Amino acid sequence: MNPVRGQSARTGTADRILDLAEHLVQTRGFNGFSYADIARELGVTKASLHYHFPTKADLGLRLIERYSESFARSLACINAGDDSAGTKLATYASIYRRVLNDDRMCLCGMLAADYSTLPEPMRSAVTRFFEENEAWLTGVLAQGREDGDLSFPGEPVDVARLLVGALEGGMLLARSFNEPTRFQTLADRLIADLIPNPASPPSGC
Amino acid sequence: MNPVRGQSARTGTADRILDLAEHLVQTRGFNGFSYADIARELGVTKASLHYHFPTKADLGLRLIERYSESFARSLACINAGDDSAGTKLATYASIYRRVLNDDRMCLCGMLAADYSTLPEPMRSAVTRFFEENEAWLTGVLAQGREDGDLSFPGEPVDVARLLVGALEGGMLLARSFNEPTRFQTLADRLIADLIPNPASPPSGC
DNA sequence: GTCTATAACGAGATAGAC
DNA sequence: GTCTATCTCGTTATAGAC
Numbered sequence: 126m127n128p129v130r131g132q133s134a135r136t137g138t139a140d141r142i143l144d145l146a147e148h149l150v151q152t153r154g155f156n157g158f159s160y161a162d163i164a165r166e167l168g169v170t171k172a173s174l175h176y177h178f179p180t181k182a183d184l185g186l187r188l189i190e191r192y193s194e195s196f197a198r199s200l201a202c203i204n205a206g207d208d209s210a211g212t213k214l215a216t217y218a219s220i221y222r223r224v225l226n227d228d229r230m231c232l233c234g235m236l237a238a239d240y241s242t243l244p245e246p247m248r249s250a251v252t253r254f255f256e257e258n259e260a261w262l263t264g265v266l267a268q269g270r271e272d273g274d275l276s277f278p279g280e281p282v283d284v285a286r287l288l289v290g291a292l293e294g295g296m297l298l299a300r301s302f303n304e305p306t307r308f309q310t311l312a313d314r315l316i317a318d319l320i321p322n323p324a325s326p327p328s329g330c
Numbered sequence: 331m332n333p334v335r336g337q338s339a340r341t342g343t344a345d346r347i348l349d350l351a352e353h354l355v356q357t358r359g360f361n362g363f364s365y366a367d368i369a370r371e372l373g374v375t376k377a378s379l380h381y382h383f384p385t386k387a388d389l390g391l392r393l394i395e396r397y398s399e400s401f402a403r404s405l406a407c408i409n410a411g412d413d414s415a416g417t418k419l420a421t422y423a424s425i426y427r428r429v430l431n432d433d434r435m436c437l438c439g440m441l442a443a444d445y446s447t448l449p450e451p452m453r454s455a456v457t458r459f460f461e462e463n464e465a466w467l468t469g470v471l472a473q474g475r476e477d478g479d480l481s482f483p484g485e486p487v488d489v490a491r492l493l494v495g496a497l498e499g500g501m502l503l504a505r506s507f508n509e510p511t512r513f514q515t516l517a518d519r520l521i522a523d524l525i526p527n528p529a530s531p532p533s534g535c
Numbered sequence: 536g537t538c539t540a541t542a543a544c545g546a547g548a549t550a551g552a553c
Numbered sequence: 554g555t556c557t558a559t560c561t562c563g564t565t566a567t568a569g570a571c
Contacts, residue, residue: 138536154361154443154447157361159564159565160565161564169538170538172540172566175566180565181565235443237503237506241362242358242362251506255506278522286503286512287516287519289499290504290512290516291492294498294499294500294502297443297499297502298460300445302457310488311496314484314488343555366546374554375555376547376548377555377558378555384548385547385548386548
Protein backbone atom coordinates (compact mmCIF):
# COMPACT_ATOMS: atom_id res chain seq x y z
CA MET A 126 0.00 0.00 0.00
CA ASN A 127 2.67 2.47 1.00
CA PRO A 128 4.76 3.64 -1.91
CA VAL A 129 7.90 2.45 -0.12
CA ARG A 130 6.90 -1.11 0.67
CA GLY A 131 6.48 -4.41 -1.14
CA GLN A 132 9.65 -4.51 -3.24
CA SER A 133 11.75 -4.33 -0.06
CA ALA A 134 12.10 -0.54 -0.12
CA ARG A 135 12.85 -0.60 -3.84
CA THR A 136 10.87 1.03 -6.59
CA GLY A 137 7.32 -0.33 -6.85
CA THR A 138 6.39 -2.69 -9.65
CA ALA A 139 4.16 -0.15 -11.36
CA ASP A 140 7.06 2.28 -11.54
CA ARG A 141 9.44 -0.34 -12.84
CA ILE A 142 6.91 -1.17 -15.55
CA LEU A 143 6.57 2.51 -16.41
CA ASP A 144 10.33 3.05 -16.52
CA LEU A 145 10.88 0.20 -18.94
CA ALA A 146 7.80 0.94 -21.04
CA GLU A 147 8.90 4.57 -21.33
CA HIS A 148 12.26 3.46 -22.65
CA LEU A 149 10.61 1.10 -25.12
CA VAL A 150 8.24 3.74 -26.46
CA GLN A 151 11.04 6.27 -26.77
CA THR A 152 13.23 3.88 -28.74
CA ARG A 153 10.76 1.69 -30.66
CA GLY A 154 7.48 3.60 -30.78
CA PHE A 155 4.12 2.67 -29.27
CA ASN A 156 3.53 -0.05 -31.88
CA GLY A 157 7.07 -1.37 -31.64
CA PHE A 158 6.90 -3.19 -28.31
CA SER A 159 4.54 -5.52 -26.45
CA TYR A 160 3.65 -6.56 -22.92
CA ALA A 161 5.75 -9.66 -23.55
CA ASP A 162 8.86 -7.48 -23.96
CA ILE A 163 8.25 -5.84 -20.59
CA ALA A 164 7.39 -9.13 -18.85
CA ARG A 165 10.56 -10.82 -20.11
CA GLU A 166 12.82 -7.95 -19.06
CA LEU A 167 11.26 -7.53 -15.60
CA GLY A 168 10.95 -11.25 -14.92
CA VAL A 169 7.21 -11.17 -14.35
CA THR A 170 4.27 -12.49 -16.35
CA LYS A 171 2.11 -10.59 -18.80
CA ALA A 172 -0.89 -11.18 -16.54
CA SER A 173 0.90 -9.30 -13.81
CA LEU A 174 1.34 -6.30 -16.09
CA HIS A 175 -2.37 -6.30 -16.86
CA TYR A 176 -3.07 -6.08 -13.13
CA HIS A 177 -1.23 -2.74 -12.95
CA PHE A 178 -2.26 -1.45 -16.38
CA PRO A 179 -5.37 -3.27 -17.67
CA THR A 180 -4.86 -2.21 -21.27
CA LYS A 181 -1.95 -0.90 -23.29
CA ALA A 182 -3.85 2.37 -23.70
CA ASP A 183 -3.94 2.73 -19.90
CA LEU A 184 -0.19 2.20 -19.77
CA GLY A 185 0.40 4.66 -22.61
CA LEU A 186 -1.73 7.37 -21.06
CA ARG A 187 0.01 7.04 -17.70
CA LEU A 188 3.38 7.26 -19.46
CA ILE A 189 2.46 10.58 -21.05
CA GLU A 190 1.09 11.98 -17.79
CA ARG A 191 4.23 11.02 -15.90
CA TYR A 192 6.49 12.40 -18.62
CA SER A 193 4.54 15.66 -18.74
CA GLU A 194 4.72 16.05 -14.97
CA SER A 195 8.47 15.49 -15.03
CA PHE A 196 8.84 18.01 -17.83
CA ALA A 197 6.72 20.56 -15.97
CA ARG A 198 8.96 20.19 -12.92
CA SER A 199 12.02 20.84 -15.06
CA LEU A 200 10.44 23.97 -16.53
CA ALA A 201 9.45 25.23 -13.09
CA CYS A 202 13.02 24.63 -11.99
CA ILE A 203 14.36 26.75 -14.85
CA ASN A 204 11.93 29.51 -13.92
CA ALA A 205 13.06 29.37 -10.29
CA GLY A 206 16.50 30.65 -11.27
CA ASP A 207 17.10 34.21 -12.45
CA ASP A 208 18.96 33.32 -15.64
CA SER A 209 18.66 35.39 -18.77
CA ALA A 210 16.11 34.29 -21.36
CA GLY A 211 18.89 33.02 -23.60
CA THR A 212 20.28 30.86 -20.82
CA LYS A 213 16.81 29.54 -20.02
CA LEU A 214 16.35 28.52 -23.64
CA ALA A 215 19.74 26.80 -23.66
CA THR A 216 18.80 24.90 -20.51
CA TYR A 217 15.50 23.98 -22.12
CA ALA A 218 17.33 22.54 -25.12
CA SER A 219 19.63 20.64 -22.77
CA ILE A 220 16.63 18.67 -21.51
CA TYR A 221 16.13 17.35 -25.01
CA ARG A 222 19.85 16.73 -25.40
CA ARG A 223 20.00 14.56 -22.29
CA VAL A 224 17.15 12.43 -23.60
CA LEU A 225 18.93 12.07 -26.92
CA ASN A 226 22.24 11.20 -25.28
CA ASP A 227 20.38 8.32 -23.64
CA ASP A 228 19.63 7.11 -27.20
CA ARG A 229 16.01 8.03 -26.82
CA MET A 230 13.57 10.15 -28.76
CA CYS A 231 11.31 12.54 -26.84
CA LEU A 232 8.39 10.41 -25.62
CA CYS A 233 5.77 12.72 -27.08
CA GLY A 234 7.75 13.35 -30.25
CA MET A 235 7.72 9.60 -30.82
CA LEU A 236 4.02 9.40 -30.02
CA ALA A 237 3.37 12.28 -32.42
CA ALA A 238 4.62 9.97 -35.17
CA ASP A 239 2.31 7.21 -33.92
CA TYR A 240 -0.49 9.73 -33.47
CA SER A 241 -3.04 8.36 -35.93
CA THR A 242 -2.84 4.90 -34.34
CA LEU A 243 -3.32 6.12 -30.75
CA PRO A 244 -6.56 5.87 -28.73
CA GLU A 245 -8.18 9.23 -28.03
CA PRO A 246 -7.08 9.73 -24.41
CA MET A 247 -3.45 9.39 -25.49
CA ARG A 248 -3.88 11.80 -28.38
CA SER A 249 -5.17 14.58 -26.18
CA ALA A 250 -2.41 14.02 -23.66
CA VAL A 251 0.23 14.28 -26.39
CA THR A 252 -1.04 17.58 -27.78
CA ARG A 253 -1.44 18.91 -24.24
CA PHE A 254 2.25 18.19 -23.65
CA PHE A 255 3.20 20.27 -26.67
CA GLU A 256 0.81 23.06 -25.71
CA GLU A 257 2.37 23.27 -22.27
CA ASN A 258 5.84 23.45 -23.78
CA GLU A 259 4.76 26.13 -26.23
CA ALA A 260 3.12 28.14 -23.47
CA TRP A 261 6.25 28.04 -21.33
CA LEU A 262 8.50 28.98 -24.24
CA THR A 263 6.14 31.76 -25.29
CA GLY A 264 6.45 33.26 -21.82
CA VAL A 265 10.24 33.10 -21.83
CA LEU A 266 10.41 34.57 -25.32
CA ALA A 267 8.01 37.45 -24.58
CA GLN A 268 9.77 38.32 -21.34
CA GLY A 269 13.19 37.99 -22.98
CA ARG A 270 12.31 40.39 -25.75
CA GLU A 271 10.83 42.84 -23.31
CA ASP A 272 14.03 42.75 -21.26
CA GLY A 273 16.19 43.18 -24.35
CA ASP A 274 17.81 39.77 -23.86
CA LEU A 275 16.22 38.44 -27.04
CA SER A 276 15.41 39.90 -30.43
CA PHE A 277 13.13 38.45 -33.07
CA PRO A 278 10.34 39.58 -35.39
CA GLY A 279 6.75 38.35 -35.16
CA GLU A 280 4.83 36.67 -32.41
CA PRO A 281 6.53 34.85 -29.53
CA VAL A 282 4.12 31.93 -29.90
CA ASP A 283 5.28 31.37 -33.47
CA VAL A 284 8.90 31.31 -32.36
CA ALA A 285 7.92 28.90 -29.59
CA ARG A 286 6.34 26.57 -32.11
CA LEU A 287 9.40 26.77 -34.32
CA LEU A 288 11.60 25.86 -31.37
CA VAL A 289 9.51 22.84 -30.34
CA GLY A 290 9.19 21.62 -33.92
CA ALA A 291 12.85 22.09 -34.75
CA LEU A 292 14.08 20.47 -31.54
CA GLU A 293 11.81 17.46 -32.02
CA GLY A 294 12.83 17.13 -35.66
CA GLY A 295 16.47 17.62 -34.76
CA MET A 296 16.25 14.76 -32.27
CA LEU A 297 14.59 12.53 -34.85
CA LEU A 298 17.33 13.12 -37.41
CA ALA A 299 20.25 13.02 -34.99
CA ARG A 300 19.01 9.69 -33.68
CA SER A 301 18.78 8.18 -37.18
CA PHE A 302 22.35 9.26 -37.92
CA ASN A 303 23.48 8.28 -34.46
CA GLU A 304 25.17 11.67 -34.29
CA PRO A 305 24.05 13.57 -31.20
CA THR A 306 26.24 16.53 -32.19
CA ARG A 307 23.83 17.17 -35.05
CA PHE A 308 21.23 18.05 -32.46
CA GLN A 309 23.55 20.28 -30.47
CA THR A 310 24.62 22.23 -33.54
CA LEU A 311 20.99 22.70 -34.56
CA ALA A 312 19.91 23.81 -31.09
CA ASP A 313 22.82 26.23 -30.74
CA ARG A 314 21.96 27.85 -34.05
CA LEU A 315 18.29 28.16 -33.18
CA ILE A 316 19.03 29.97 -29.94
CA ALA A 317 21.89 32.09 -31.27
CA ASP A 318 19.43 33.40 -33.83
CA LEU A 319 17.40 34.95 -31.03
CA ILE A 320 20.29 36.69 -29.28
CA PRO A 321 20.89 40.31 -30.28
CA ASN A 322 24.36 41.54 -31.39
CA PRO A 323 25.83 38.07 -31.89
CA ALA A 324 29.47 39.21 -32.07
CA SER A 325 29.67 37.69 -35.57
CA PRO A 326 30.29 33.96 -35.02
CA PRO A 327 32.78 32.38 -37.48
CA SER A 328 31.00 33.24 -40.72
CA GLY A 329 31.97 31.92 -44.13
CA CYS A 330 35.03 34.17 -44.18
CA MET B 331 5.21 -8.35 -68.84
CA ASN B 332 4.91 -4.94 -70.37
CA PRO B 333 4.35 -2.23 -67.79
CA VAL B 334 1.11 -1.23 -69.56
CA ARG B 335 -0.62 -4.59 -69.74
CA GLY B 336 -2.44 -6.92 -67.40
CA GLN B 337 -4.65 -4.49 -65.48
CA SER B 338 -6.27 -3.37 -68.75
CA ALA B 339 -3.96 -0.40 -69.29
CA ARG B 340 -4.30 0.61 -65.65
CA THR B 341 -1.53 0.92 -63.09
CA GLY B 342 0.25 -2.37 -62.43
CA THR B 343 -0.48 -4.28 -59.27
CA ALA B 344 2.98 -3.68 -57.83
CA ASP B 345 2.49 0.07 -58.17
CA ARG B 346 -0.97 -0.05 -56.63
CA ILE B 347 0.51 -1.95 -53.69
CA LEU B 348 3.29 0.61 -53.37
CA ASP B 349 0.88 3.55 -53.55
CA LEU B 350 -1.30 2.19 -50.78
CA ALA B 351 1.60 0.99 -48.65
CA GLU B 352 3.24 4.39 -48.95
CA HIS B 353 0.09 6.04 -47.67
CA LEU B 354 -0.13 3.58 -44.79
CA VAL B 355 3.48 4.12 -43.72
CA GLN B 356 3.12 7.89 -43.95
CA THR B 357 0.01 7.90 -41.78
CA ARG B 358 0.48 4.94 -39.42
CA GLY B 359 4.20 4.15 -39.42
CA PHE B 360 5.97 0.99 -40.57
CA ASN B 361 4.73 -1.01 -37.56
CA GLY B 362 1.21 0.38 -37.79
CA PHE B 363 -0.07 -1.56 -40.81
CA SER B 364 -0.02 -5.11 -42.15
CA TYR B 365 -0.25 -7.01 -45.42
CA ALA B 366 -3.84 -7.75 -44.45
CA ASP B 367 -4.65 -4.03 -44.55
CA ILE B 368 -3.31 -3.74 -48.08
CA ALA B 369 -4.96 -6.95 -49.27
CA ARG B 370 -8.37 -5.88 -47.95
CA GLU B 371 -8.19 -2.44 -49.53
CA LEU B 372 -6.95 -3.68 -52.92
CA GLY B 373 -9.26 -6.70 -53.03
CA VAL B 374 -6.45 -9.23 -53.36
CA THR B 375 -5.03 -11.87 -51.02
CA LYS B 376 -2.01 -11.58 -48.78
CA ALA B 377 -0.33 -14.34 -50.78
CA SER B 378 -0.58 -12.15 -53.85
CA LEU B 379 1.24 -9.36 -52.08
CA HIS B 380 4.03 -11.72 -51.08
CA TYR B 381 4.47 -12.57 -54.78
CA HIS B 382 5.33 -8.94 -55.54
CA PHE B 383 7.17 -8.19 -52.30
CA PRO B 384 8.33 -11.41 -50.59
CA THR B 385 8.88 -9.75 -47.22
CA LYS B 386 7.71 -6.56 -45.59
CA ALA B 387 11.33 -5.41 -45.57
CA ASP B 388 11.42 -5.75 -49.37
CA LEU B 389 8.29 -3.66 -49.63
CA GLY B 390 9.65 -1.06 -47.23
CA LEU B 391 12.96 -0.73 -49.04
CA ARG B 392 11.25 -0.29 -52.41
CA LEU B 393 9.03 2.38 -50.88
CA ILE B 394 12.02 4.40 -49.76
CA GLU B 395 13.79 4.02 -53.11
CA ARG B 396 10.72 5.17 -55.01
CA TYR B 397 10.12 8.08 -52.66
CA SER B 398 13.76 9.16 -52.91
CA GLU B 399 13.66 9.00 -56.71
CA SER B 400 10.52 11.11 -56.77
CA PHE B 401 12.10 13.62 -54.41
CA ALA B 402 15.27 13.77 -56.50
CA ARG B 403 13.20 14.55 -59.59
CA SER B 404 11.49 17.40 -57.75
CA LEU B 405 14.84 18.82 -56.67
CA ALA B 406 16.23 18.58 -60.19
CA CYS B 407 13.12 20.37 -61.40
CA ILE B 408 13.72 23.23 -58.97
CA ASN B 409 17.31 23.48 -60.14
CA ALA B 410 16.17 23.59 -63.75
CA GLY B 411 14.53 26.97 -63.18
CA ASP B 412 16.55 30.13 -62.58
CA ASP B 413 14.77 31.21 -59.42
CA SER B 414 16.55 32.97 -56.59
CA ALA B 415 17.85 30.87 -53.76
CA GLY B 416 15.07 32.13 -51.50
CA THR B 417 12.43 31.08 -54.00
CA LYS B 418 14.07 27.69 -54.41
CA LEU B 419 13.93 27.17 -50.64
CA ALA B 420 10.28 28.18 -50.57
CA THR B 421 9.51 25.71 -53.34
CA TYR B 422 11.43 23.06 -51.44
CA ALA B 423 9.29 23.69 -48.37
CA SER B 424 6.17 23.50 -50.54
CA ILE B 425 7.00 19.86 -51.33
CA TYR B 426 6.68 19.09 -47.64
CA ARG B 427 3.54 21.19 -47.37
CA ARG B 428 1.81 19.27 -50.14
CA VAL B 429 2.56 16.00 -48.36
CA LEU B 430 1.19 17.42 -45.13
CA ASN B 431 -1.94 18.76 -46.81
CA ASP B 432 -2.60 15.17 -47.89
CA ASP B 433 -2.64 14.33 -44.17
CA ARG B 434 0.64 12.50 -44.45
CA MET B 435 3.97 12.68 -42.72
CA CYS B 436 7.13 12.63 -44.84
CA LEU B 437 7.79 8.94 -45.55
CA CYS B 438 11.37 9.07 -44.30
CA GLY B 439 10.52 11.32 -41.38
CA MET B 440 8.06 8.67 -40.26
CA LEU B 441 10.62 5.92 -40.82
CA ALA B 442 13.15 7.93 -38.84
CA ALA B 443 10.84 7.50 -35.85
CA ASP B 444 10.63 3.75 -36.54
CA TYR B 445 14.35 3.65 -37.21
CA SER B 446 15.47 1.30 -34.42
CA THR B 447 12.90 -1.31 -35.50
CA LEU B 448 13.87 -1.28 -39.19
CA PRO B 449 15.99 -3.92 -40.97
CA GLU B 450 19.40 -2.68 -42.07
CA PRO B 451 18.69 -2.11 -45.78
CA MET B 452 15.84 0.23 -44.87
CA ARG B 453 17.95 2.12 -42.34
CA SER B 454 20.65 2.95 -44.85
CA ALA B 455 18.08 4.03 -47.42
CA VAL B 456 16.47 6.39 -44.91
CA THR B 457 19.69 8.14 -43.95
CA ARG B 458 20.67 8.32 -47.63
CA PHE B 459 17.44 10.18 -48.31
CA PHE B 460 18.30 12.77 -45.70
CA GLU B 461 21.88 13.06 -46.91
CA GLU B 462 20.67 13.75 -50.43
CA ASN B 463 18.32 16.42 -49.17
CA GLU B 464 21.05 18.01 -47.08
CA ALA B 465 23.46 17.96 -50.02
CA TRP B 466 20.96 19.68 -52.29
CA LEU B 467 20.09 22.30 -49.69
CA THR B 468 23.76 22.89 -48.93
CA GLY B 469 24.34 23.67 -52.59
CA VAL B 470 21.42 26.11 -52.78
CA LEU B 471 22.49 27.81 -49.55
CA ALA B 472 26.14 28.18 -50.57
CA GLN B 473 25.25 29.52 -54.00
CA GLY B 474 22.60 31.81 -52.53
CA ARG B 475 25.00 33.37 -50.09
CA GLU B 476 27.61 33.80 -52.79
CA ASP B 477 25.06 35.59 -54.97
CA GLY B 478 23.94 37.80 -52.10
CA ASP B 479 20.42 36.33 -52.18
CA LEU B 480 20.89 34.77 -48.75
CA SER B 481 22.68 35.80 -45.59
CA PHE B 482 23.53 33.60 -42.63
CA PRO B 483 26.48 32.90 -40.36
CA GLY B 484 28.28 29.56 -40.19
CA GLU B 485 28.42 26.64 -42.55
CA PRO B 486 25.79 26.03 -45.23
CA VAL B 487 25.63 22.35 -44.29
CA ASP B 488 24.61 23.25 -40.74
CA VAL B 489 21.81 25.46 -42.02
CA ALA B 490 20.76 22.65 -44.36
CA ARG B 491 20.53 20.27 -41.43
CA LEU B 492 18.51 22.79 -39.45
CA LEU B 493 16.11 23.16 -42.35
CA VAL B 494 15.58 19.43 -42.80
CA GLY B 495 15.19 18.85 -39.07
CA ALA B 496 12.86 21.77 -38.54
CA LEU B 497 10.68 20.94 -41.54
CA GLU B 498 10.37 17.30 -40.48
CA GLY B 499 9.59 18.28 -36.91
CA GLY B 500 7.19 20.95 -38.08
CA MET B 501 5.28 18.36 -40.09
CA LEU B 502 5.17 16.01 -37.13
CA LEU B 503 3.68 18.64 -34.83
CA ALA B 504 1.32 20.20 -37.38
CA ARG B 505 -0.07 16.73 -38.10
CA SER B 506 -0.72 16.00 -34.43
CA PHE B 507 -2.59 19.27 -34.05
CA ASN B 508 -4.28 18.82 -37.40
CA GLU B 509 -3.27 22.39 -38.15
CA PRO B 510 -1.34 22.57 -41.43
CA THR B 511 -0.92 26.33 -41.02
CA ARG B 512 1.45 25.61 -38.14
CA PHE B 513 3.81 24.12 -40.69
CA GLN B 514 3.49 27.00 -43.12
CA THR B 515 4.18 29.58 -40.43
CA LEU B 516 7.23 27.65 -39.29
CA ALA B 517 8.58 27.21 -42.81
CA ASP B 518 8.03 30.86 -43.67
CA ARG B 519 9.94 31.97 -40.61
CA LEU B 520 12.83 29.58 -41.28
CA ILE B 521 13.30 30.92 -44.81
CA ALA B 522 12.67 34.58 -43.96
CA ASP B 523 15.53 34.27 -41.49
CA LEU B 524 17.91 33.61 -44.37
CA ILE B 525 16.84 36.56 -46.51
CA PRO B 526 18.89 39.76 -46.09
CA ASN B 527 17.22 43.13 -45.36
CA PRO B 528 13.85 41.71 -44.46
CA ALA B 529 11.92 45.03 -44.57
CA SER B 530 11.02 44.54 -40.90
CA PRO B 531 8.02 42.20 -40.88
CA PRO B 532 5.31 43.11 -38.32
CA SER B 533 7.42 43.02 -35.17
CA GLY B 534 6.07 43.22 -31.66
CA CYS B 535 5.34 46.93 -32.10
C1' DG C 536 0.08 -8.88 -6.21
C1' DT C 537 1.59 -12.58 -8.92
C1' DC C 538 0.95 -16.82 -10.98
C1' DT C 539 -0.78 -20.67 -14.70
C1' DA C 540 -3.51 -21.38 -18.38
C1' DT C 541 -5.91 -20.09 -22.20
C1' DA C 542 -8.84 -17.56 -25.15
C1' DA C 543 -9.28 -15.00 -29.43
C1' DC C 544 -7.24 -12.87 -32.84
C1' DG C 545 -3.75 -10.91 -36.16
C1' DA C 546 0.89 -10.98 -37.81
C1' DG C 547 4.35 -12.39 -41.56
C1' DA C 548 5.19 -16.00 -44.49
C1' DT C 549 4.95 -20.47 -47.54
C1' DA C 550 3.15 -24.55 -50.49
C1' DG C 551 1.00 -25.76 -54.24
C1' DA C 552 -3.19 -25.58 -57.39
C1' DC C 553 -5.07 -22.87 -61.18
C1' DG D 554 -0.11 -13.49 -61.36
C1' DT D 555 -3.57 -14.81 -58.22
C1' DC D 556 -5.81 -18.02 -55.53
C1' DT D 557 -6.92 -21.42 -51.23
C1' DA D 558 -5.19 -23.32 -47.41
C1' DT D 559 -2.18 -23.53 -43.80
C1' DC D 560 1.69 -22.79 -40.60
C1' DT D 561 3.89 -20.61 -36.83
C1' DC D 562 4.31 -17.27 -33.96
C1' DG D 563 3.18 -13.00 -31.41
C1' DT D 564 -0.42 -9.95 -29.79
C1' DT D 565 -3.76 -8.09 -26.23
C1' DA D 566 -6.54 -9.61 -22.79
C1' DT D 567 -9.17 -12.55 -19.21
C1' DA D 568 -10.38 -16.32 -15.65
C1' DG D 569 -9.30 -18.16 -11.66
C1' DA D 570 -5.91 -20.38 -8.34
C1' DC D 571 -2.43 -19.14 -4.87
